[in-house]
Amino acid sequence: MSVTSAARPRTRRKEPRARFTTGEIVSMVVLTALVAVVAFPVLYALLNSFRGYADITRDPMGLPTSFSLDNYVRLFQDTDYGEAVLNTLIITVVTIVLLLAVVPMAAYGIERIGGRLSRVIYLFLIAGLMIPFQVRMIPLVKGMNEVGLYSTLTSVILVHLGASASFGILLYCSFIKTVPVEVEEAAYMDGAGPLRTFWSIVFPMLLPVTSAFVIIQALLLWNDFFIPLVFLDSTSAGTINVAINRMVGLLTSRWELVYTGAILAVIPSVIIFMAFQRYFIKGMAIGAVKG
Template identity: 80%
Template sequence: MTLGKSGRRATRARARERYTVGEIVVMAVLAVLTLVISFPVLYALLNSFRTYADITRDPMGLPTSFNLDNYTKLFERTDFGEAILNTLIITVGTIVLLLLLVPMAAYGIERIGGRTSRWIYILFIAGLMIPFQVRMIPLVKGMNEVGLYGTLTSVILVHLGGSASFGVLLYCSFIKGVPVEIEEAAHVDGAGRIRTFWWIVFPMLLPVTSAFLITQALGLWNDFFIPLVFLDSSSAGTINVAISRMVGLLTSEWQIIYTGAILAIIPSVAIFAAFQRYFVKGMSVGAVKG
């Protein structure tokens, strides 16, 4: 049945009454924050389709055409393709090692127990309290002595050591909530500790695993300081290092710098958009367990 004008007005009035003053204020603040955060990205995206002359003549103007010339020039004039490959290797390599080592380390600390396990747990937590700047010089010296300085392996190992502490803390809190009776039933059926962990316990940790891997992947992809320190100038570096070098080498071609910035942002946005559901689920489960 079709509503009349009075019925439609009443429906709109009820819809307006659903929002309180506090909700309206929150929505307004969120809208302002969204605008502030998205403006630099939108500005870089629009300027990636403009020429340098257009940018200098009218920095806030709009592109007159949408072509991919700047994206082509980016890969022709710089080592941005190699930088993308280096970033991908570092991100994937570190994530795989974290996934293989950190959950098992946390499981051993929680299930084996004893004074030794407590001391190991304390050492992991202490790693969270020591800033990277304090460890930087000894790490650079150590990597140089073993011949790893300037290689992607050194960056992966430094990231692994820095992320392991947070990962152990996160996984330990979740493993405490896993019933021991399930593992005991697996032992009765003849499963060893490693098989029990990977086949019984680890599938129950998928919410925290998804949240942990997403946050780490985003951090690794966007990291700037560690690759800058541990990769020398002979390497193309990672994406953010390559962009920082463009500012010095291509100061007359800001449109290419904006293009590199957009290409650096796209994977992060895609990863979070694709796995946002799992990230939110993992964080909410963590809040309940905490």
């Protein structure tokens, strides 16, 4: 072998470029179509939030000629949207805090005490998932009115607690079954009581399911429309979705403010999901394996 041929660097063979299979192409086309279907209403509302009422009614599919924040300023000046946002925030935060204070301990008691009574209580709570809210609506409205809670945020919070507790019990019970009892027995031997054992030992181990539960409930509470509409009358500003619904009238509708309010209502949901997405996916994946 000559020196020239020995010193010559070896050239790497170019590997053939992997081609997409038919299944991958179909999957990408379907995914692109789904993204377009989901994104179009949001993009449409965003563009119309910068247009005036006359432009929207004259050409609903037109594009904004300028990007002004006048609609966003008028939304808070001319409507009760600011108070509605505050009401929605109060309902969401208070309900989530009460659910976390009650539901995990209730599920822990059901799983650890055991016995026929615990099973009856569990089935009774789970039965709430099988009864539509429309069946319970009229008795709940009548009961809230009799105790003087109708058209208050307290009534909405209580109804949400009853509606969400069943799902929380189902979710937490399936997770608590996987928590080893030996960890709790060691805490008891160290002198810890039941409450301290739960909040210091068991509850931190339920972080994945807690994250998934909080995200699901926060999104449902923030975007809920029907329960606030039923339990808050016209004297209240209502919640975000109720306030937006009141902008749509029989003869005239303030479409530029409707689109603006809808965009502002979407932003917190997107932020919550993007911030806790990995916890949500982790919690649901663990739930699928452990459940």
